[in-house]
Amino acid sequence: MRDNKVVVIGLGYVGLPTAAIMANAGIEVHGVDVNPATLQVLNAGGCPIGEPEVVKLVTGALASGRLKASDTPVTSDVFIICVPTPITDEKRADVSIVRAATRTLAKYVKKGDLIILESTSPVGTTEHTVGEELAAQGFDIREDLDLCYCPERVFPGSTISEIVENDRIIGGLTPRAAARASALYARFCTGGLLETASATAEFSKLMENTYRDVNIALANVFGHIAEASGIDVNDAITLANRHPRVNVHKPGPGVGGHCIPVDPWFLIDGFPEQTGLLLQSRLINDGQPHHLWARVKRVSGAIGKVAILGAAYRGNLDDARDTPAEHLIHALKADGVGYAVHDPHVSKFRLHCGQEVPVNTDLAQTLDGADAAIIMTDHSAYRGLGPEAFAGMSGKLIADGRNLVDRCALSAAGFTVIPVGAPLSRPSGQAFLPGKEKDTVLASG
Structure with a gap:
């Protein structure tokens, strides 16, 4: 043969x-x-x-x-x-x-x-x-x-x-x-085996991941609007997706992996005059970890240590290539804030600058003494976490980049939860005022 x-x-x-x-x-x-x-x-x-x-x-x-x-x-x-x-x-x-x-x-x-x-x-x-x-x-x-x-x-x-x-x-x-x-x-x-010209195949491959990146950016923008409006974006997305020709993604803490955050740049680099939309989408998605950190800072006092939950770019994988956690680490370092990283599947990863980041597989050790926790990866291990999981923290602030934790139980235990694309989950006795700044704590009547 x-x-x-x-x-x-x-x-x-x-x-x-x-x-x-x-x-x-x-x-x-x-x-x-x-x-x-x-x-x-x-x-x-x-x-x-x-x-x-x-x-x-x-x-x-x-x-x-x-x-x-x-x-x-x-x-x-x-x-x-x-x-x-x-x-x-x-x-x-x-x-x-x-x-x-x-x-x-x-x-x-x-x-x-x-x-x-x-x-x-x-x-x-x-x-x-x-x-x-x-x-x-x-x-x-x-x-x-x-x-x-x-x-x-x-x-x-x-x-x-x-x-x-x-x-x-x-x-x-x-x-x-x-x-x-x-x-x-x-x-x-x-x-199926689909024969075509080599340049068409190259363009098609880039198109696939760029399409996904742009649609994720759209979801993240919808999340920003929801946060500013006192709306839970997930409720709105569920309703919008009942339209037979609409399939809105859910917002998150950023985009990682070896394809989606990389491939659009090949088109932006080669065709800068035609790719303004692609560039803006890349900036939005890479900016999500900074956006999440900015929301944390708006509702917190002094923060000395942040526990980052998740180094892998996607849930239940050991792959940390181009992880959104890297953008968050850069944001924390720029503000002089310490951090510790937890992941049940990743033992270490390397930033693009060459720095190796140690990763702890013990959640309690990672959270010990942390003023805030930020969830970056949708690992099954983080789903449904309640007050007992965060008992070792010094603070009571959780930014949930994947909307995984038990918001009701945490709020009842005195935690403030910042969900992506939704207003804050406040401890009992606090509320947010619709139409106003959602990241400012207001005393309820």
Whole structure:
């Protein structure tokens, strides 16, 4: 069978599961990564990703002998690039890792090979970054090779089913390349295989996550309006969503992960005159942790320590990439406020500046002596928390960025709860005055 040997460059959250799925489908796969720790775990038969379904598939593929890993490519029929495409501190697209990976694999490429880029990338990256590096080795990228862009669609926590079952966009630099890549993905994907041009596929992938980012920003703006109006935004959203063509999201404490807070910047960077809406949405979503902290400051006295509940960007994951908690940490540091971070799944994470943030898995220790607590992640462990969970705090102020805690019980116990998109939950004997500033405590009559 054609294309029975594949090299996967980049063994991260996308590359490693993809490599394991292909190996379990009977394809000989050689994985490549520059991280010695990743290679050490894999070559010992383990899996560096904690998701149970991924662990099972990776360890099975390694045991079968069809998946191997090293820091150097080998000759192959197919090369798949699954490396990071971050943004710079100036919010510019950085495809240097894609370029470097292509330059490395180009030494092993021969005429007739299939090269696939899966990394989310700016429009034109397949042709003008991957293609240029291959052309520099003397290849005609349309005649000598089959070059494609086939973006991943992965939702951490459901990685395997997402890779296997989702429709896949197959973007070929030529129709021949698209047809060949489609035949490869058909061996391990059950979703639809949608062939198109590489640039259209690149744009489509960016469009998906930008659409989500803009709609989250809209929900956050609705939350701001509700807070200023004395309305619970969740009540209004429930009613609005009864319209058959409306699906408003719920507001939250910010946007994290490896896709949504990154991908819109590729379009903003490449097309600044057309993307004012996208820029404003990014600023709104990145500003949510600052907005939540500002509400805390408006109703509090002096705060020396804040307990941050949640480092992961999404509930019940151990993934803290681009976590909204980082924006909150920067806001606290700017005000000279100390903090401690709790997460039941994350043990540590690193800020973009390189600073490593320790994370405590003991909630009581994290809350001990805190003047305020701010919930940033929708972990199941935080759902329904009442007064007993926060008994060790010095203060009685909780900002609930995910609307998880037992607001009634906490209010009855003398806590002030700041819910996202809603007026404050006051202790007994206090009230808010509709239409006025909701973050100012007023004595009730």
